[in-house]
Amino acid sequence: MSSIKYAKIRLSIVDSCLLTRISLKHILSTFDIIEKIKDFENADNFIASLKSSHIPDIVLMSMDLNGINGIEATKLIKKEFPKVKVIILSSNKDKEYFIASMYEGANAFVQKSIDHEQLMKIIKAVHFGAYWIGPDHINLYKEAFPKPDSYDLQNLYKKQASSFDLTVREKQVLKLLVEGKSNSEIAKEIIISTNTAKAHVGNILNKMHVTDRVQAAVIAVKSNII
Amino acid sequence: MSSIKYAKIRLSIVDSCLLTRISLKHILSTFDIIEKIKDFENADNFIASLKSSHIPDIVLMSMDLNGINGIEATKLIKKEFPKVKVIILSSNKDKEYFIASMYEGANAFVQKSIDHEQLMKIIKAVHFGAYWIGPDHINLYKEAFPKPDSYDLQNLYKKQASSFDLTVREKQVLKLLVEGKSNSEIAKEIIISTNTAKAHVGNILNKMHVTDRVQAAVIAVKSNII
DNA sequence: AAATAAATCACCCGATTGGGTAATTATTGG
DNA sequence: CCAATAATTACCCAATCGGGTGATTTATTT
Secondary structure, eight states: OOOOOOOOOOEEEOOOOOHHHHHHHHHHTTEEEEEEEEEEESHHHHHHHHHOOOSSEEEEEEEEOOOHHHHHHHHHHHHHOOTSSEEEESOOOHHHHHHHHHTTOSEHHHHHHHSSHHHHHHHHHHTTOOOOGGGGGHHHHHHHSSSOSSSSSOOTTTOHHHHTTTTTTHHHHHHHHHOOOOOOHHHHHTTTOHHHHHHHHHHHHHHOOSSSSSHHHHHHHHOOOO | OOOOOOOOOEEEEEOEEEEEEEEHHHHTTTTTTTEEEEEESSSSHHHHHHHSSSSOSSEEEESOOOOOOOHHHHHHHHHHHHEEEEEEEEOOOOOHHHHHHTTOOEEEETTSSSOOHHHHHHHHHHHHHHHHEGGGGGGHHHHHHOOOOOOSSTTTTOHHHHHHHHOOOHHHHHHHHHOOOHHHHHHHHTTHHHHHHHHHHHHHHHHTTSSSSSHHHHHHOOOOOO
């Protein structure tokens, strides 16, 4: 069987609870893919250690920590040591924890309730470059990406503005309208008369099938017609 | 060494190009983790095959196909057969392809330029449940998630509405305002007088530090104060 | 050359808005 | 219990808005 060779993995563990650190270290050290494991009781110490020398491939980072928490730690780590993969371990599956962790570039968001074999698989997948998102968060993950406007590969995210057939000038006016400018302010900005600005806005409302500028602005913002 | 055991993987390949299908099938079949490989020249045939019987664990789906494309196919597959993992193979690294694929629930978005060993690793990681996002798209991935408003675990996504200190009633009015309703329509909707609606709107404008309802609506939409 | 569309401006009119000021009634937190 | 806040309404006023209708100029297309 053509088995995949994994390079040895240098691991660090950051958790405020000593017993957790000891246990995790013990059980993970039985996998000889793991080269060495260092542990830290808080993120500050861990980050300080990165600066002095030993940079691990992966860090298992608990969410609740004394000092800076797992999310902020992820941000700092990814900023200065982007090669370090971060696996967030959370006992809380609060979706906001997940979303914020992902925003900061975490490679995995893992419930502490999983067993060590699963964790090991996740560590390997992450080491290879994968992201791991638990079943509880898959929907959030999907929703994080915008829905395509069509399934035509050429027009996946074709702005709806063009489907409204707004002219160049009208898009320009719409943009100012979205900024909350009045007709006369719009007029001043692009050097036309207030009457013309008014005419443009009227045409925009017609084309967008709405009856007032607030609706036009909301649709413009929601559908990214900048 | 405590090696991870992978269950055999049933694979399908969907690509319009016969040569690609043959070559891929040939090279992947040298990995005996792969149980059997079926191939299809378009997504319609593949999806039809799912309905008749043989459901694979993973499908390698080309983006450009005759008939429905890889993205739409992903949508249909995930809707009816959510257990099937979809790996999108694209020769084009257009970010819109990536984003749309991810929205539809693809498990990996892979450039066709990778080699078979890497592909195999990705297949394994995906089979376990991981997501794989290539280095070209990591930034897009990060940006897909909203930035936290703070690093306090209790207030990661505290809506800015509360920083505007809008009352419950005001938020209710703001919501209707965002829908493009006039003061009198708002009044009818929540059964208050037009004067009261007007007063609420005035207070909202003050609290949000804007001078007209369009700006309030735009800020509300952009900052998710629904 | 003719037709079409985009951009420009004017004038009218009734409805709506935003900014004040002021007052009444809960409700709630010290 | 008292002060503060929220929610309610009224009235006034100037400015703005949205809906018409109509007209001119300049490109672009046919």
